[in-house]
Amino acid sequence: GTSREYDARMEERNRERYAGRKDVKLPKTFPGAEQEGERLQKVLARAGYGSRRACEELIEQARVEVNGEIVLEQGLRVDPEKDEIRVDGLTVATQSYQFFALNKPAGVVSTMEDPEGRQCLGDYVTNRETRLFHVGRLDTETEGVILLTNHGELAHRLTHPKYGVQKVYLAHIIGPIPRDLGKQLKDGIQLEDGYARADHFRVVEQTGKHYMVEVTLHEGRKHIVRRMLAEAGFPVESLVRTSFGPIALGDQKSGWLRRLSNTEVGMLMREVEL
Incomplete structure (x- = not known):
């Protein structure tokens, strides 16, 4: 249609109009302004991604994004306080976080x-x-x-x-345990402050009447695993949290x-x- 032709013509005219001005340097408002921010590879190195050279390689491999844009040039200056930096899609903790x-x-x-x-x-x-x-x-x-x-x-x-991070616990209980213990825990155990539900349950090992069972849940209430198992009739002998979210x-x-x-x-x- 004619509108596309018109667009193309306008674009050409704009290109001509700006073509000669490509390398006009705008005046910096204050001396040293071009030194604003910090080089990206330096920020990455400080955040623990290896030597500066290793961090330059990350950039070369198109694995680094700043504010949602993949960075390909070396030496880009960033503001670690404000810019969002990601490596392989994961946010980089740029401040001196531990x-x-x-x-x-x-x-x-x-x-x-x-x-x-x-x-x-x-x-x-x-x-x-x-x-x-x-x-x-x-x-x-x-x-x-x-x-x-x-x-x-x-x-x-x-x-x-709100974020419901999953935690996994390993509990030592004394059996014998009913076949449907897992189902009971997943359906929900009535506690004095409301129902508590497990996301997963499995028996890890059994020696005689000693059971090691794994309970996964995203609840955060006090003593929650101990209370659930006790309420189901199996007081916990010992308890270990084996993971917190991805850790x-x-x-x-x-x-x-x-x-x-x-x-x-x-x-x-x-x-x-x-």
């Missing part, structure tokens, strides 16, 4: 300090330059993965019911603290839409 997973031993209180001098999470964090928050809590007698970070918003969201305990020893990998941090952030 993220740790602790395998909390039994008997340790889930607070950063304890006025009564009992062992607490703070005892496991040696570098105290930054204030770390614990993400949710574990009962004192429960062991397993608990996250520590100085990223307040992440800590807040990860414990918010698994793996073979991390009791009482050990480890720094999360960039991928793990990215997965946590994706979990809560950060």
